[in-house]
Amino acid sequence: MRRLGSVQQKMACVFVTDVKEEASRKRESQQFQVVATDNVNPVAREADVDGALATEKLDGTCCYVTVHQGQPVLWARLDRKPNKQAEKRFRKYQQAHRSCKGFSWNVEEDFKTVPETWIPAHRVQHHRGLPVPDEHGHIPGWVPVEADNKQYCWHSSVVDYEVGSALVLRPGSSDDDDDDDVLEVAVVPLADLQEQTLELIGTNVNGNPYGLGSKKQPVHCLVSHGSVRIRTPPPVDLQQLCSWFQESPAGRVEGIVWHCNDGTLVKAALFAVSAGSPAPPGAALAGRGHLPRGQTGGDPGGRDGRRLQQQEGPVRILPGSERTALRPAEGRRL
Template sequence: MRRLGSVQQKIPCVFLTEVKEEQSRKRACQQFQVVATENVNPVALEANVDCALATEKLDGTCCYVTVYKGEYRPYLWARLDRKPNKQAEKRFKKYQHSHRSCKGFTWNVEEDFKTVPETWIPAHRVKHLNGHPLPDEHGHIPGWVPVEKDNKQYCWHSSVVDYEVRAALVLRPNADNEDALEITTVPLAELMEQTLELIGTNVNGNPYGLGSKKQPVHCLVSHGSVYITNPPPVDFQQLCSWFQENPEGRVEGIVWLDLNISFTAVRFYALLYLLFMPDYTLTFFPPKILCFYALLQYNLLML
């Protein structure tokens, strides 16, 4: 049986990282950036990462399936990190600029963060102080909000779930042939406590080229469900070559899933100063799925 995971926190890089004194490619106001070294993270070595299951890191938006309103009624939840307000963000960036690190920065957890909907819940393993969730090293408090049909902000999330029939549209390996992918309806109860990636036409610039403006295509993919057939060893140079030269390396990154369902990953940004990957492809993604999906989506929404 395939091992699936639950991604509630930021995934650490499989390599140790270092700070470089150069303009950040992600943040215009940041005059330094964090990049990967060639040294494997000791945490990954302790987890025996070479024996872990290598899966594809997907480029979408994170979702979560759990109960809502105190009932055993599975719901799809969208990722919503609680972020600092403008004043706190300014203090935080100033501290980062002067210290080249965020370690040692002190937050006022009651006043420094933007309000979130009453239905918001913090992600698992978020630390608390006096009943208040604490931010991570990036100044964010990871969390979730339920996807409800009347919320236009999450309309693309809503398009892949039907609460009347309690099912969702999921892209996953075919039960009879794991080298092929299929899109099918899956009961939400089967997805309980899993995290998934929402991918499609209107998510993150649609790196997979799914659908079109006239016929948008969206689906969920369980984290850890799309594996990499012949992954390279956890070696910096071999991974660089794999990303650049191997057709299977046209992915956003690799997530290694260990036996205890903990993750360590090569993130795209960690190798960005060496690599450029113009187009991502889902491993073994057959074109016929798109036609099947359009019909399936129409049928589900018409129920």
């Protein structure tokens, strides 16, 4: 299997974007929204997006595995953000110009402090030895997840540094032809995940859109970026993508991420491509790996009916020595 792209920075939209003069549905303080146009982004065309691998855009929090103090560990995403004064200046400029281009930052004075262990993400530009903010005014970066850090307790719940392993939801490795669609929760050596980015999903992450676990029995796991494939993705066409998101059962996803052969990543998010017409209820994220009520105590549809795509039915957890297989429950449908 080819090496998939690493999510180190904000991904470009697969379409050229435009500014719409109405309040953002994503950011409360923003009185305009960025929407996709009919034109394919030249970056996507140059990277041959039509030949790219289409995968599900996951709805959790981004993580990274790399070495810290001599061993591979899990790192949590921590973007260095402007302080209040700089943020106010930046938003005022953004409102006036409907763009961030041309705004001048003083990196040494305008940004909040971060832990000494913080590192900037790959491909963050530097000027005079200092990392440069992206167009959103953030400096993407990472901090190592330590077992005794309560702020990252859900991150630390999916790793065991003594054993050197992590709990990962991934495509099944069964030889049974009937289990082609199985996802399994496996104990994976952190060394095997080194330099990969993954999504932490679960009960206490981002509103739990997948309905995993419950307050009494929280469930969390990591999903490698690019591992949840979209089997029959729509063409890279705005109208066809809108129809797919709103009408196809497979389109119940937060978005699509295309992994191009040259390493370029581009995305189409539901909220951006369907900004002109609200999506129908429950058509927000997709479906494989959803755990139904009674199996883990979770809400059978998450907060909005989302499922990780590819499983067509509810799933149950089956005990195993090193992994837990997720399989469709017989005779039941979502």
